[in-house]
Amino acid sequence: MMKNRMFKHLHRWLVDRPFKKGKVICGRYEIIDVLGMGSYGITYVANDIVQQKEVVVKQLRKTKQRTSQGLKSYHYEAKLLSQLNHPQIPSLYEAIETDEGCFLVMELIQGKTFEGLIFEEKCVYTEEQALDILLNILDVVSAIHEQGIIHRDLRIPNIIDVNGTIYVIDFGLARFLGDHEETSTLIEEQQFMRQTSAASDIYALGHFLLFLLYSGYEPTEKQERSWEQELSLSTPIKIIIQKMLRADESYESIKSLQKDIYDYINSKNSGRGKYGAI
Numbered sequence: 050m051m052k053n054r055m056f057k058h059l060h061r062w063l064v065d066r067p068f069k070k071g072k073v074i075c076g077r078y079e080i081i082d083v084l085g086m087g088s089y090g091i092t093y094v095a096n097d098i099v100q101q102k103e104v105v106v107k108q109l110r111k112t113k114q115r116t117s118q119g120l121k122s123y124h125y126e127a128k129l130l131s132q133l134n135h136p137q138i139p140s141l142y143e144a145i146e147t148d149e150g151c152f153l154v155m156e157l158i159q160g161k162t163f164e165g166l167i168f169e170e171k172c173v174y175t176e177e178q179a180l181d182i183l184l185n186i187l188d189v190v191s192a193i194h195e196q197g198i199i200h201r202d203l204r205i206p207n208i209i210d211v212n213g214t215i216y217v218i219d220f221g222l223a224r225f226l227g228d229h230e231e232t233s234t235l236i237e238e239q240q241f242m243r244q245t246s247a248a249s250d251i252y253a254l255g256h257f258l259l260f261l262l263y264s265g266y267e268p269t270e271k272q273e274r275s276w277e278q279e280l281s282l283s284t285p286i287k288i289i290i291q292k293m294l295r296a297d298e299s300y301e302s303i304k305s306l307q308k309d310i311y312d313y314i315n316s317k318n319s320g321r322g323k324y325g326a327i
Contacts, residue, residue, distance in 0.1 A: 160211030255293030
């Protein structure tokens with residue numbers, strides 16, 4: 050039994066090894082580097098030798114290509130990406146199925162992820178800056194939702210800043226509204242994040258906002274406390290974040306969240322608002 054498992058693991062490793070630098074896929078895309086490896090795919094930066102520009106190539110793992118579920122996921126993602134249309138979302142150039150494998154060729158967004166900005170470049174964001182960034186993201190996500198798509202993975206590695214313009218990337222977990230999948234094996238928080246509803250994207254963006262707000266936090270006590278206690282935030286912002294993170298009474302839409310944020314900004318500028326004194 051142990052030998053069989055080891056053999057299967059070795060076989061998968063040999064079959065699913067990423068292409069080496071310089072490998073040309075489909076006679077057109079020359080591999081430059083590996084961007085990442087997930088359970089279903091391997092993502093590369095490649096040079097389109099026809100258009101003479103860098104692109105992203107996502108390869109379905111060959112072991113997944115041999116399964117009906119793997120092919121189903123590949124075709125689903127290709128269909129979803131082909132229907133997305135927004136200047137701050139990577140374009141799908143083509144989907145390719147050949148003897149070499151199954152590939153999605155996409156626009157390369159060359160910027161900095163908020164994961165890199167926060168943890169590598171040590172950027173610090175004020176409340177005002179964090180809200181401005183969130184509002185920019187909400188404009189993009191609102192457009193995605195209007196196209197009937199839920200992203201379901203709005204984390205700091207999947208949101209990119211390109212000289213002040215926000216881009217949303219990686220739609221590998223995205224779903225069309227109304228499409229559902231089995232999530233019973235996930236923990237409760239993950240189950241909520243994987244729902245095909247606006248609330249799941251809003252929930253993820255609540256955590257994204259907290260990452261921005263924590264960027265300048267320096268603990269003064271050894272004991273860990275809740276974010277409400279650790280962060281020095283205005284009461285209205287606490288209320289907004291609490292609602293974003295609430296599974297039972299979350300915002301029903303991006304527009305309702307945007308309205309609360311703009312109401313807060315306007316009330317802050319005037320000194321009062323629906324939240325009372327700031």
